[in-house]
Amino acid sequence: xxxxxxxxxxxxxxxxxxxxxxxxxxxxxxxxxxxxxxxxxxxxxxxxxxxxxxxxxxxxxxxxxxxxxxxxxxxxxxxxxxxxxxxxxxxxxxxxxxxxxxxxxxxxxxxxxxxxxxxxxxxxxxxxxxxxxxxxxxxxxxxxxxxxxxxxxxxxxxxxxxxxxx
Numbered sequence: 578x579x580x581x582x583x584x585x586x587x588x589x590x591x592x593x594x595x596x597x598x599x600x601x602x603x604x605x606x607x608x609x610x611x612x613x614x615x616x617x618x619x620x621x622x623x624x625x626x627x628x629x630x631x632x633x634x635x636x637x638x639x640x641x642x643x644x645x646x647x648x649x650x651x652x653x654x655x656x657x658x659x660x661x662x663x664x665x666x667x668x669x670x671x672x673x674x675x676x677x678x679x680x681x682x683x684x685x686x687x688x689x690x691x692x693x694x695x696x697x698x699x700x701x702x703x704x705x706x707x708x709x710x711x712x713x714x715x716x717x718x719x720x721x722x723x724x725x726x727x728x729x730x731x732x733x734x735x736x737x738x739x740x741x742x743x
Contacts, residue, residue: 677721707735
């Protein structure tokens with residue numbers, strides 16, 4: 578047996594208000610779809626703009642970091658960056674030469690490891706002043722591995738981040 582199907586709109590539904598309503602729904606749907614696609618296109622363009630800005634700012638930040646790093650590494654002055662517990666976070670090559678030690682031997686160690694008791698007291702007093710937000714200069718004699726002392730003039734400034742933390 579062979580089947581055949583035929584379909585058509587019932588005569589009472591041809592033309593008339595139902596068709597006009599269907600056309601209105603169709604056109605409204607097309608309009609909404611067009612607006613949605615326009616919005617998606619605008620969002621895509623904004624996303625591309627934001628990505629470009631992030632890429633540019635990241636490159637600028639890297640360049641700035643490189644500049645600061647170069648200044649610190651080529652400076653004839655020693656640079657010693659410590660945290661609130663007096664642990665060494667970073668030093669430049671000049672500071673390594675002053676201390677007579679490798680960078681690996683200094684990083685992570687407290688400043689007190691590189692001074693005698695008298696100079697440790699000076700460090701403690703000065704760190705208390707930095708905790709209060711004061712900057713200043715002071716003299717300390719650093720101890721080298723061979724037992725010799727290197728008198729140094731420190732110019733210290735507390736580092737404060739954007740939220741006011743040290």
